[in-house]
Amino acid sequence: EITEQVIAFFQKKTLVGKKVLITAGPTFEAIDPVRGITNHSSGKMGFAIARAAVEAGAQVHLIAGPCDLDTPLLATGQITRTNVVSAKEMHEATLSAADSDVFFAVAAVADWGIAKPAKEKLKRQGNQAPSLEFVANPDILLDVAKTAKTKGGKPYPYCVGFAAESNDLEKHANEKRKRKDIPMIVGNIGPDTFGSDLNQLIVIDASGSKKIAKAEKLQLARQLIQLVAKKI
Amino acid sequence: EITEQVIAFFQKKTLVGKKVLITAGPTFEAIDPVRGITNHSSGKMGFAIARAAVEAGAQVHLIAGPCDLDTPLLATGQITRTNVVSAKEMHEATLSAADSDVFFAVAAVADWGIAKPAKEKLKRQGNQAPSLEFVANPDILLDVAKTAKTKGGKPYPYCVGFAAESNDLEKHANEKRKRKDIPMIVGNIGPDTFGSDLNQLIVIDASGSKKIAKAEKLQLARQLIQLVAKKI
Structure with a gap:
């Protein structure tokens, strides 16, 4: 730590x-008190960006889904962390904290999410498959982006999305950027990076795209922070 | 470690x-390359039992679903670990290793599981909810129990099931014991214990039930190991 x-x-x-x-990590959508739907996100990339932002002197608010990572550089007093479980909780916590200079989603x-999570553990009903009724979760990035104002000719908060795609990364990522109406999106090949300390990024904004070569997530995070710092 | x-x-x-x-930990049933269905099991109880069994002198084979725990007492050479992801993988690994004196499920x-996990990450289709087709997973405990023979008048392997129930624990646990045709089942209140270092057990066999008072999972595991050692 020293x-x-x-x-x-x-x-x-x-x-x-x-x-x-x-925001960092996965969300967990409860099916019943023990089961739920989640994903392979380890939280490492988001936590690396939080560390790099603290290193660059920012005051950081990290909103984390269920993951086992320690809050980086806690002793600096420059970082606060809110733990959440579901997408709905993450949406609420994030929107309450949207008054920021930069937002990394x-x-x-x-x-x-599951429409009505069971209060008691669902018992196996012989060979009858469970039927899950889904309900659309709120879109955190879209809703934060909608709150963006202009301050000195620049968007506030400056929203940076992330795209984890298994195919056609650059195309899908840029489509997502336009759909959410945000200035920047960062693409990374999900299945390759989840849980790993290494990653490889494509940073896309209105002016084009820039690749950041494979490196430790913390190294990538520092480069990304410097790119974003020039935009705000 | 020393x-x-x-x-x-x-x-x-x-x-x-x-x-x-x-077997220990949760399983993860893939929906697509990034998403899946899992549960709140931390693996701590199973790993504590593995440690207690090594301590008692056994040769232990630990088959672990996705969890972040270190293999206990690895340096003793008395423990081997197989990591698996899905229930199907866990079934295969466990049945291959079923030639044991005791089996703790x-x-x-x-x-x-999901009938046909998508090869590429599923894209959100506007407001159309996903439809998941389920397929019944093989029953690991039942299938190991079916292989049980008698050796010196005692079942081999001696199968110990676990039941995590959110209500009517003793009743549900004993029903499960009879349904699987196993000599012993251990009940613990799932949502209370998942992720915690503490637990509280009810051990049920044909002769009745015995409560083991709330304690660290390793303490409970040691008591359970001594109970089972008398049965084999």
Whole structure:
């Protein structure tokens, strides 16, 4: 932790005085008291961005789905963390904190929740398959993006989306960027990166795309933070 | 690790020369390359039983679903671990290793898998809810129990089931014991124990039930191991 603080001290202080909001990790949509739908997101990329933002001098609010990671650089006092479980909880926590300079939507949020989670554990009914009724979850990134205002000619908060696609990454990612009406999206090949310490990114904005070569997630996060710092 | 080995050394050696097979943790049933259905099992109870069995002198084979726990007492050479993801994989690994003196079915195994997991990440189709087709998973405990033979008048392997119920624990657990045709089942209140280091057990066999008072999972595991050692 001491070493980490020393390393942090030597990073470029490009976000001093800025508030950065980050969602990270998976969500868990309860089916009953024990079962639920989730995804392979480990939270590592979002937590790396939180660390890099603190290193750059920002005040960071990290909203985390269920994951086993420690809050980075907690001792600096520059980071607060809110733990949530479902997409609905994450939506609520994030919208309450949307008054920020930058928003990184890194969490892998479930598109659908279960309409009526069972209060008691569902018993197996012989060979009859369970039937799950789904309900659309609120779209966190879209709803934060809708609150964006302009401040000195620049969007506030500056919204950065993430896209985890298993195919046609750049195309799908840029479509997502336009659909959500956000200035920047970061693409990473989901199944390859989930749980890993390594990642490879494509950063796409209105002016085009830029690849960040395979590296530790923390190295990528630092590069991404410097790219974003120039935009705000 | 050294301290743990010293502590292990002083436990009762009631399982020397015995082979113990244990499943632990949740399973993860893929919906597509990133999403899936899982449950809140942390694996802690199963891993505690594995540790207690090694301490008692057994040769342990631990078959673990996705969980972040270290293999206990690895340095003793008395434990091997197989990592699996889905219920189907866990079934295969467990049946291949069923030639054991005791089998503890601690894992929280999904009753249902997804019939045809998508090869590419499913895209959100506007407001149309996803439809998931389920397929019944093989029943690991039932299938191991079916292989049980009698050796010196005692069942081999001696099968111990686990029941995580949110209500009517003793009744549901004993029903499960009879349905699976196993000599012993251990009940614990699922939502209370998942992820916690504490637990509270009811051990049920044909002669009746015995409560083991709330304690650290490792303490409970040691008591359970001593109960089972008397049966084989």
